[in-house]
Amino acid sequence: xxxxxxxxxxxxxxxxxxxxxxxxxxxxxxxxxxxxxxxxxxxxxxxxxxxxxxxxxxxxxxxxxxxxxxxxxxxxxxxxxxxxxxxxxxxxxxxxxxxxxxxxxxxxxxxxxxxxxxxxxxxxxxxxxxxxxxxxxxxxxxxxxxxxxxxxxxxxxxxxxxxxxxxxxxxxxxxxxxxxxxxxxxxxxxxxxxxxxxxxxxxxxxxxxxxxxxxxxxxxxxxxxxxxxxxxxxxxxxxxxxxxxxxxxxxxxxxxxxxxxxxxxxxxxxxxxxxxxxxx
Numbered sequence: 001x002x003x004x005x006x007x008x009x010x011x012x013x014x015x016x017x018x019x020x021x022x023x024x025x026x027x028x029x030x031x032x033x034x035x036x037x038x039x040x041x042x043x044x045x046x047x048x049x050x051x052x053x054x055x056x057x058x059x060x061x062x063x064x065x066x067x068x069x070x071x072x073x074x075x076x077x078x079x080x081x082x083x084x085x086x087x088x089x090x091x092x093x094x095x096x097x098x099x100x101x102x103x104x105x106x107x108x109x110x111x112x113x114x115x116x117x118x119x120x121x122x123x124x125x126x127x128x129x130x131x132x133x134x135x136x137x138x139x140x141x142x143x144x145x146x147x148x149x150x151x152x153x154x155x156x157x158x159x160x161x162x163x164x165x166x167x168x169x170x171x172x173x174x175x176x177x178x179x180x181x182x183x184x185x186x187x188x189x190x191x192x193x194x195x196x197x198x199x200x201x202x203x204x205x206x207x208x209x210x211x212x213x214x215x216x217x218x219x220x221x222x223x224x225x226x227x228x229x230x231x232x233x234x235x236x237x238x239x240x241x242x243x244x245x246x247x248x249x250x251x252x253x254x255x256x257x258x259x260x261x262x263x264x265x266x267x268x269x270x271x272x273x274x275x276x277x278x279x280x
Contacts, residue, residue: 006152007050010198011131014043026112030080037073045194053147054136065123072114079104082234156199157280163192171269179232186225193218202280210278217272224265
C-alpha cells in the first residue's frame with residue numbers, strides 16, 4: 001500500500017469516529033466525550049506520522065484548529081476525571097462535589113456551543129477535503145511524488161523506529177524530571193502506541209508476538225503516566241476551584257503514590273528498551 005493511500009484510509013476512519021460521537025457529546029455523555037477525544041488524538045497522531053508527506057500551510061492551519069477543538073474537549077474531560085475521583089472518596093466531600101459539578105455543567109455548555117458552531121462545521125469539512133485532495137496530494141516535484149508513492153511498510157518501519165528511539169531516550173530520566181516533562185513523555189508514549197495500532201495490519205504473523213509485547217508495555221507505561229497526569233490536573237483544578245478539593249486530593253493520593261507510579265513507568269520503559277523492536 002502506498003503512503004498516500006494509507007494516510008487517507010487511517011485519517012478518514014479517525015475523522016468518522018470523531019464525528020460519530022458529536023451529538024452524544026453535545027448531550028453531556030461523558031463516555032462519548034472520551035471516545036471523541038481519543039478519535040481526535042488518533043487523527044492528530046496519523047497526521048504527525050505522515051508529516052513529511054502532508055506538511056504545508058493547509059496542514060499548519062488545520063493543526064491549529066484541531067488544537068482548539070482538543071482544548072474544548074479536554075476542559076470537560078479533565079473535570080469528568082476529577083469528579084470520578086471525588087466520587088471514590090468516602091465520605092464524599094459534598095461541597096467540592098457540588099462546586100465541581102456546576103463547573104462541569106458550565107464547561108459542557110461551552111463545549112456544546114463549540115461543537116454546534118460554524119467554526120466546527122467548517123473544520124470538519126475542511127479536514128475531510130484536505131485528507132482526500134489537499135495540496136499535499138498534488139504537490140509537484142520528485143520528492144513529493146516519492147513520498148506519496150513510497151510503500152507504507154517501508155516508510156512506517158523507519159518512522160516507528162524514530163519514534164521508538166525518541167521515547168526510550170526521553171524516558172531514561174523519568175525519575176528525575178518534573179511534571180511537564182513527564183507529560184511530554186506520556187504524549188510520546190501515546191503517539192507511538194496509536195501509530196503502531198494504525199499499521200498493525202502490515203505486520204507479518206512471525207512478528208505479531210513482538211508487536212503485542214510492545215503494545216502491552218506501552219499501555220502499562222501509559223496507565224502509570226496517565227494517572228500521574230490526571231493527579232496533576234486534579235490538583236490544579238482543585239486549587240483553582242477551591243471548596244477544599246486540594247486537601248481532599250492530597251489525602252486521597254496518599255504518601256508514596258507518585259513515587260510508585262514513576263517507579264512502575266520507569267521499570268516498564270527499561271523492559272521496552274531491552275525488547276527487540278518488531279519489523280514491518
